[in-house]
Amino acid sequence: MSVRVRYAPSPTGIPHVGNIRTALFNWLFARHEGGSFIVRLEDTDQARYMEGAERAIFDSLSWLGLDFDEGPDPADTSRDIGDYGPYVQSRRTETYHRHVEQLIAGGHAYRCYCSAERLDGVRKDMQARKLPPKYDRHCRDLTADQRRERESAGEPSVVRFKTPLEGQTAIHDLIRGDITFENETLDDFVLLKSDGFPVYHLANVVDDHLMEITHVLRGDEWVSSTPRHVLLYGAFGWQRPLFAHLPVILGADRSKLSKRHGDASVLDLRDSGYLPEALFNFLGLLGWSLDDHTEIIDRQTFVRHFSLDRVLANPAVFNFDKLEWMNGVYIREKLSDAELAERIAPYLENEIGSPVDRELLARVVPLIRERIKLLRDAVGMAAFFFLDGELTYDTETLIGKKLDEATAARALEAVLEAVREPDAWDHESLEAVIRPLADALGLKAGDLFGVIRVAVTGRTAAPPLFETMELLGRERCRERLESALRRLEALRARGP
RNA sequence: GCCCCCAUAGUCUAGCGGCCGAGGACGCCACCCUUUCAAGGUGGAGAUCGCGGGUUCGAAUCCCGCUGGGGGCACCA
Numbered sequence: 001m002s003v004r005v006r007y008a009p010s011p012t013g014i015p016h017v018g019n020i021r022t023a024l025f026n027w028l029f030a031r032h033e034g035g036s037f038i039v040r041l042e043d044t045d046q047a048r049y050m051e052g053a054e055r056a057i058f059d060s061l062s063w064l065g066l067d068f069d070e071g072p073d074p075a076d077t078s079r080d081i082g083d084y085g086p087y088v089q090s091r092r093t094e095t096y097h098r099h100v101e102q103l104i105a106g107g108h109a110y111r112c113y114c115s116a117e118r119l120d121g122v123r124k125d126m127q128a129r130k131l132p133p134k135y136d137r138h139c140r141d142l143t144a145d146q147r148r149e150r151e152s153a154g155e156p157s158v159v160r161f162k163t164p165l166e167g168q169t170a171i172h173d174l175i176r177g178d179i180t181f182e183n184e185t186l187d188d189f190v191l192l193k194s195d196g197f198p199v200y201h202l203a204n205v206v207d208d209h210l211m212e213i214t215h216v217l218r219g220d221e222w223v224s225s226t227p228r229h230v231l232l233y234g235a236f237g238w239q240r241p242l243f244a245h246l247p248v249i250l251g252a253d254r255s256k257l258s259k260r261h262g263d264a265s266v267l268d269l270r271d272s273g274y275l276p277e278a279l280f281n282f283l284g285l286l287g288w289s290l291d292d293h294t295e296i297i298d299r300q301t302f303v304r305h306f307s308l309d310r311v312l313a314n315p316a317v318f319n320f321d322k323l324e325w326m327n328g329v330y331i332r333e334k335l336s337d338a339e340l341a342e343r344i345a346p347y348l349e350n351e352i353g354s355p356v357d358r359e360l361l362a363r364v365v366p367l368i369r370e371r372i373k374l375l376r377d378a379v380g381m382a383a384f385f386f387l388d389g390e391l392t393y394d395t396e397t398l399i400g401k402k403l404d405e406a407t408a409a410r411a412l413e414a415v416l417e418a419v420r421e422p423d424a425w426d427h428e429s430l431e432a433v434i435r436p437l438a439d440a441l442g443l444k445a446g447d448l449f450g451v452i453r454v455a456v457t458g459r460t461a462a463p464p465l466f467e468t469m470e471l472l473g474r475e476r477c478r479e480r481l482e483s484a485l486r487r488l489e490a491l492r493a494r495g496p
Numbered sequence: 497g498c499c500c501c502c503a504u505a506g507u508c509u510a511g512c513g514g515c516c517g518a519g520g521a522c523g524c525c526a527c528c529c530u531u532u533c534a535a536g537g538u539g540g541a542g543a544u545c546g547c548g549g550g551u552u553c554g555a556a557u558c559c560c561g562c563u564g565g566g567g568g569c570a571c572c573a
Contacts, residue, residue: 010573045572116571123570132498132569158571176501185499185569193571200573224500224568247502247566254565285508285521292510293520312502312509315566319507322522332535370535381533435531449531461533 003035004214007061007068008204010042011053014265015060017318018219018249018257021283025246026217027066028284028306035214039071040207041088044197060266064276065299070211084211089203096198099206099236100159100191108235109191111157112139113150134187135160159192161201161232169227174215174244174308181227189228201225205232208241216241217308220248220315221256244308247287247315257318264318273347273375277334278327287312296329328373337365344378348386351379356386363471367463384457385471391458391480395487398454400447408451409488411441415452416481425474427466434466455484 007023009015015023030037039061043049058074061067070082080087103109114122114135123133140162142150150157163186170180191202198206208216223245233240251257257264269279277299284302285295288311331340341361348356368381384391399408418433434452438445449465456477462468469477 008573012573042573048572112571119571127497130497134498134569156571160571173501179500181499187569190571195571197571199571204573219567220501221567221573227500245501250566252507256567282508287508289509291520295508295521314502316509317507319522322508325522328535368534371533373534431531438531444531446531453532459532463533465531 001214003030003033004038004212005030005035005217006038006040006208006211006213007066008040008042008207008218009057010045010048011057012045012048012050013053014056014267016257016264017266017269017279017283018264020060020064020266021249021286022217022219022246023061023066024064024280024283025288025306025311027068028302029215029217029308030069031303032306036069037066038082038084038211038213039068039087040211041072041077041090042200042203043088043090044200044203046195046197056265056267063266063270064280089198089207092203092207093196093198095210096192096203096206097196100198100202103161103191103235104159106235107162109159109161110140110142111147111150112160112188112190113155113157114138132185135189137188140188156194158190158194160188161191161228161235163188163228163231169230171223171226171230171243173223173226174242175311176223176245176313179223179226181224183227183231186227186231201228201232205229205236209233209236209238213241215244217244217246220245244311247312249286250315250317252317254317271376273377274323274327275330275335275343275375278323278330281330282323282326286316286318295326296333324373331372331375332369335369337362337369340369341365343375344382347376347379348383351383352386360385360471364463367467367471371463380459381463384459384462385468390483393454393458395491397460398451398484398488400450400454400460402447403443403451405488405492407441407443409485409492411437411443411448411451412455412481412485412488414441415448416478416485419474419477425470427464427470430466430469451484452481456480 005026007026009019009023027037029035039057041054041057054072054074054077062074068081070084071080071087072085073079073081077088078091086092100109104111112135118138119135122136122138126133126136139160164183167183168180169183169186170178172178189201190199192198207213226243226245230240249257251264266279270276280299280302281297284297284306288306290297290301290305335343341358344365345356345358345361348361364382364385368378371381372378399405403411414437415434418437419430423429423433434448435445438448441448450460453462453465453468454460456465456469456472458480472480
């Protein structure tokens, strides 16, 4: 039988990295095994539903290249791709109701008429008595007459599972081994809410069975509810899938990563300029490793080698520094100039507010590829190449720490003079005429170059000066050098 | 409070009884390269393998206890 796994997010927000890592491992496992990767939307909580969440889920998946074999049609989630649909739980309520009736008929579930207030009271009371906050099974043993009475009075109800009062439920986890739970620590959990929607436990089990899921790879936070699921499979008389609980991903404070930890959403990372290849690689190495030394691993290699027995059981802290480093590696080693230009262009265009000159960009890319870690860094490192008019910068940076206004001005004048007329405008010629100026001015070359750099780029850190000037062109350089001189004069006029 | 899981440097990890006086990576420090910033190169600091007991000729590796961390205990998923 071929492997079928699923990624079952609920549309309550934008997927964060921990969530998408679960999708990634499911995808890797499916691809390695030659099985199917299925996406199912678990939208049974209307209260937490977020507009646009489906879009974000599909965008995250496709951005990372996690293609699925079955699931809702991203273009129209009321349609399905695959033969086991619907793949959206809100379109499966009939199915859940049918199965709940089956459980009630079989004596595995019952209707409960307790009000939210009563439940609250019970919970508080239990906690006050230092007992686990479980449902007191008040409605479990109602007589047929009592039930009829409640029903005819039109009382709202939920359906609860009739959890065995004693005994144990054991689960075998592919990553953690055998785990045993005492049934008495479980309570009669709700299967069907009073609004008619199923609760996760029910919907999940029914769907996984009907969709013939073979392996349930999900987050660690589910291990404690797995005995409930196992009990349900038993009550239905179904064979259960294999379980593998993936370790959670923690924030720097060692608590479960969530929105609280800032921009850990996949889409935010994308917008910051992380490459999908890098995130894929990084996430694939969170809880799994190829060997004792390989860090940079491509998609094919992951697929070829991925296996559950190398998945760790211990939680991992998400290390943004390492992700950033890895992104840098991909930027400078894995992308061609053309690809990098393509990915950087939107950031630059967004910054300067107009299309960038692609020819110029093609020549700029080699200069910045080793200097940026995130695509977004290209803005600071290269926007000045494409900007017209005055640059924005603090005039003080022109002077720096080692010079004074007069010296800086003299230096700029000398440079202007040197580059005014003849000679070819290429970095070698420029260096040939400018470098000697340092001696003439009594400056160290580095200090001279520093003044020019700020004048010409508006920044203290930039690509190599002469190559930068070459690409900027004679006119722009001249304008900017003159502008810098005017700034110095203004400063002197105002100063003591 | 109860249940469950986890435990190698600040972080991600290799290790599955002897090859480990613990390997790799990020980060950090120093030096080299260098016009700035990076990148690159070299070197370095950083782990009593959480602690305590066992088992064994031999334990980071197996067992038990403790401690610590995490997760769960909803008509949320």
